[in-house]
Amino acid sequence: MELRNLKTFQVVANELNMTKAAKILKYTQPTITLQIQVLERELNHSLFTRIGKKTFLTPAGKKLKQHTDRLFELMEYMERDMEELNGPSGSLTITASEYYCTNHLSLLLSSYTKLHKQVKLRLMPANSLIAVDKILNNEADIGIVAGEVDSSELEKFVLEREKAVLVVSADLAKNRSKEEVIESYPFLAYHEHCGFSSIAEQCFSEINTRPSSIIECGGSDETIRRAVLNKTGIALLGENMIKEELAEGILIPLHYCEKPIETSVIYLKSRSEGPTIQSFCELLKETWFAVTD
Structure with missing residues (x-):
């Protein structure tokens, strides 16, 4: 044939x-x-x-x-x-959340294209749960995800660890105890099965208080951040993405979790030797913190 x-x-x-x-x-x-x-x-x-x-x-x-x-x-x-075999070439699709795309990848992609002009880059915004699926289904080559990742098919290395903070807007926290806030307002959650779920469970176990209601926001950290600022409810967020709001007192920390949030790079083990993937991962390791300084 x-x-x-x-x-x-x-x-x-x-x-x-x-x-x-x-x-x-x-x-x-x-x-x-x-x-x-x-x-x-x-x-x-x-x-x-x-x-x-x-x-x-x-x-x-x-x-x-x-x-x-x-x-x-x-x-x-x-x-x-x-x-x-000829070095970095072809196309490379990176999937990550809005926060990572805006605060890290926009600058990293520019640096990478200067080093490897022959590689065509594509950025695909997606929450961490969807990013994992896209890597497993070969719809993306590299994912940058927050929280736990459990798959024997994936290679993973940690870029950073940050504190997870349960926060509320200053207006909602006014004249209320931590317990009153948590019991009075909905918890703005990610997808039920995403890597943040176990951190949220541990958080409420540490403070021995649980929210009376939950609003699932589809897994977008930026959507949840804005919802908290708009006084929709309380949320668990990475400290780095809300450091300005915390410093200015716009958001009030209710609890700093003992378990940190891991930001990791993931890709298929079967493609771990590819020079295009490896060259981008090396750049991530070298410059991840530098782009936000």
């Missing part, structure tokens, strides 16, 4: 529309039809069937699509591995 014919089949199987597939592949429709017919003769199975005006994959077509998807994914890995 020719790879060209398999690629044509994959595109047609994705689109289930010959006209769309022809535009994507820049072939004529008779050429596509001929390539599919060649495959069907080689496999001795029909790959597509039509019901009315719609095209569907046959059982054989569904099986072949699974194999072609794996085949071309493997070929992509192979090509990327071969390219990386």
